[in-house]
Amino acid sequence: MKQNPWKKDFPQLNNQLHYFDSAATSLKPTSVIEQVNYYNQQLSSNINRGMYYESQKATELYEEARETIAKFIHADLNEVVFTRGTTSSLNMVARSFGLNHLHPGDEILTSELEHHSSILPWQYVAHKTGAKLQYIPLSDEGKVTLESFEAAINDKTKVVVINHVSNVMGYVTPIKEMVAIAHEYGAIVVVDGAQAIQHIEVDVKSLDADFYAFSGHKMLGPTGIGVLYGKSDLLDDMEPLEYGGDMALDVMKQQFSWKESPTKFEAGTMPIASVIGLKAAVEYLQNTGIDNIHEYSKNLYDYFIDKIKDIKDIEFYNKSSDTFMFTFNLKNVPSHDAISYFSEKHIALRAGQHCAKLIHDFLGIHSSLRGTIYFYNTYEDVDFLVETLIEAIDYFKKLGF
Amino acid sequence: MNNLDHLYREIIMEHYKNPRNQGLVDNQDYKSNRIKNPSCGDDITIQVLVEDGVVKDVKQEATGCSISVASASVLTELVIGKTVEEAKKIVDTYINMVTDKAFDESVDLEEAAVFSGVKKFPARIKCASIAWVAFKDSLE
Structure with missing residues (x-):
């Protein structure tokens, strides 16, 4: 059994916690925590304003973070907008782009596999503009396939809103191919990358995605910070949603003008410490190597799947998960009953609908348990999880479930 | 008894498997209140019939x-x-009990007293109180 070389970098992982809830939020390595603390302890000051050392240093680190992230996803600097997270990024596109570009009769194409933060903003846009929200039929496994996408898209489709990796099933969506098809129809593609960026290499230029959103806290970074990537011509064409400090170019009594992207979208004081922490998170991922993370996680996931394959009374929903996410229920046990057993054993899983009700409706289930294997998990974690799964099945059976 | 055994008491399992007063009625005299919890998926409707200041029926x-x-x-x-x-x-007493606050022990909670185990599971307080909150709302 391979020793895990990375676990020591995550101070929250003591012997008690078995953390399988990385799809909800990832743990933070020491380097990220230290960078956040460095700003708070030594550099607290506002950026782009102060004329003293601390402010200039903070401004420098803030913009270096943008540079690091731009390189990480192969974007240009002006195409990387800092937001509160994926939800904020997706809402920004819906409200700033969607509300101003869609008309009655236009169609927005999405899927039942999406997170609520993809569906709800566009449902709102549809209601406001008279556009129609359409769903790509899912395969039996619950996947968005190229075939069903090609059958669903048409000349009325103006926007495609789709995840790169599903937050319930862990499937990788064929974004690059879908974007090529969407562009033939003149539709723009908004990609929810919240579950992809920490698992697979993301090259927005190669994908040719029009918008790509992700969160810092799912990729080892702090909460409260995320990114919206947008093609520069689209961002240039969009109005800011917030007006205030630092985004304005000139201010008069009756009118004002604003700066270029990304500054026009970052009004007020941004979460500077979190931006600086996100830079450290990206550097950690780069130093570790997304490929190494993927390979280790895959081996551990395969080990897990092999260990549970003969256990009866588990209903598994995503055996072909691409990103080591496992979504399941104990037979006849509501997920919120089951989760209490795991939490008593210091195993962190998620129970509920994971902000994705429609895929649960599609599966015909009320809710589910979800876990994710990530590179800081160990073989011992998985052994303990499997042991506990077997115990839990027995416990609830004896209770009469 | 460990925390879990304290939560999953026999009475709770018995009610789970044979819920009482189940099924809604189509009667305008009943005040209906539905509460959904979108994070866990719970969906609960309570119907209350009050006559002369007395709770005559609950579905x-x-x-x-x-x-x-x-x-x-x-x-x-x-x-x-x-x-x-x-x-x-009764509802106030019960809610105080499951949220681990001081509660009036002179109020007889009868079988509902077995839900005291919930207080060790803060994540489950909502599960134990959703119907009770819906019921109390119907009385206002």
Whole structure:
């Protein structure tokens, strides 16, 4: 059994916690925590304003973070907008782009596999503009396939809103191919990358995605910070949603003008410490190597799947998960009953609908348990999880479930 | 008894498997209140018939975990026949108990007392209180 070389970098992982809830939020390595603390302890000051050392240093680190992230996803600097997270990024596109570009009769194409933060903003846009929200039929496994996408898209489709990796099933969506098809129809593609960026290499230029959103806290970074990537011509064409400090170019009594992207979208004081922490998170991922993370996680996931394959009374929903996410229920046990057993054993899983009700409706289930294997998990974690799964099945059976 | 055994008492399992006063009625005299919890998926409807200041009947329909289903069932049995004031007092006492606050021990919670184990599971307080909150709202 391979020793895990990375676990020591995550101070929250003591012997008690078995953390399988990385799809909800990832743990933070020491380097990220230290960078956040460095700003708070030594550099607290506002950026782009102060004329003293601390402010200039903070401004420098803030913009270096943008540079690091731009390189990480192969974007240009002006195409990387800092937001509160994926939800904020997706809402920004819906409200700033969607509300101003869609008309009655236009169609927005999405899927039942999406997170609520993809569906709800566009449902709102549809209601406001008279556009129609359409769903790509899912395969039996619950996947968005190229075939069903090609059958669903048409000349009325103006926007495609789709995840790169599903937050319930862990499937990788064929974004690059879908974007090529969407562009033939003149539709723009908004990609929810919240579950992809920490698992697979993301090259927005190669994908040719029009918008790509992700969160810092799912990729080892702090909460409260995320990114919206947008093609520069689209961002240039969009109005800011917030007006205030630092985004304005000139201010008069009756009118004002604003700066270029990304500054026009970052009004007020941004979460500077979190931006600086996100830079450290990206550097950690780069130093570790997304490929190494993927390979280790895959081996551990395969080990897990092999260990549970003969256990009866588990209903598994995503055996072909691409990103080591496992979504399941104990037979006849509501997920919120089951989760209490795991939490008593210091195993962190998620129970509920994971902000994705429609895929649960599609599966015909009320809710589910979800876990994710990530590179800081160990073989011992998985052994303990499997042991506990077997115990839990027995416990609830004896209770009469 | 460990925390889990304290949570999953026999009475709770019995109500989960045989919920009382289940099924809604199509009667305008009943005040209906539906509460959904989109984070866990629980969906609970409580219908209350009040006559002359007395809770004459309560119906419930609950989808969710054993704790939410059983707590809806136990609630109906406990409050039918009580005055509105007594029923409100019972709900307040119960909510205080499951949230681990001081509560009036002179109020007889009968079978609902078994839900005291919930206080060790803060994540399950919502499960145990969703029907009770819906019921109390119907009395206002």
